[in-house]
Amino acid sequence: MSGANRPKRMGEFMMEKGLLHADWIDPIMEHARENGLRFGDSAVKLGYVTEAQLREVVAEPYHQQEIFHLDPQFFPKSTENLIPLEIVLRLGVLPLGMKKEWTWFRTVARLNLGLLNVKDSEAKGWVEHAIPNVKAIKTFQLLPEEFLQTVELCYGVERSTLLEKKPEQLDLNLSLYLQLERRKSAPPVIAT
Numbered sequence: 001m002s003g004a005n006r007p008k009r010m011g012e013f014m015m016e017k018g019l020l021h022a023d024w025i026d027p028i029m030e031h032a033r034e035n036g037l038r039f040g041d042s043a044v045k046l047g048y049v050t051e052a053q054l055r056e057v058v059a060e061p062y063h064q065q066e067i068f069h070l071d072p073q074f075f076p077k078s079t080e081n082l083i084p085l086e087i088v089l090r091l092g093v094l095p096l097g098m099k100k101e102w103t104w105f106r107t108v109a110r111l112n113l114g115l116l117n118v119k120d121s122e123a124k125g126w127v128e129h130a131i132p133n134v135k136a137i138k139t140f141q142l143l144p145e146e147f148l149q150t151v152e153l154c155y156g157v158e159r160s161t162l163l164e165k166k167p168e169q170l171d172l173n174l175s176l177y178l179q180l181e182r183r184k185s186a187p188p189v190i191a192t
Contacts, residue, residue: 010039010172014057019049038167040179055180068114068140070094072153079111082131085155089162091123092116092171094150096140110136116147116173144177 011028014020020028020043032042040057043049079095088094096112111134115123118139127137151157162170163178170178 093123114142
């Protein structure tokens, strides 16, 4: 995957936000590898960022977009297999249904697309390239918890198995959300 097309890594994203310095990336990555942690967990553990700062990074894509509340019970079966599960997880995208729209002299198929980050153009580009009968796309912001519930119920993937995936196999927002969820459920560490 070329540098221009690959998703941003968490370190790059946090550097853009001014939370990390480039010199800190290698020590964080080394600590993460040595301790079996993800990047965000390691950055917090080493004291480079606070948990509140990490939460803010995770929540950022949701501040300016109207949220689409997805009930997994009503996820459309007709579009469930339109996007492969690997792409659903890597790009944080769900096909929310097809709609026919009338233009001047014909109908056009529009795909409603739910995204964990509506500013990420890779998912929309993938759909435009891989699904030729879709001529229009409308994007909606999804919440991570509802995304995960849908992946569990409709695709049969347990969230516990997602933590075992490599970072490049998961959408950045999904990865951050899972890290925070795991941290909340972990027993507190008492220093002695």
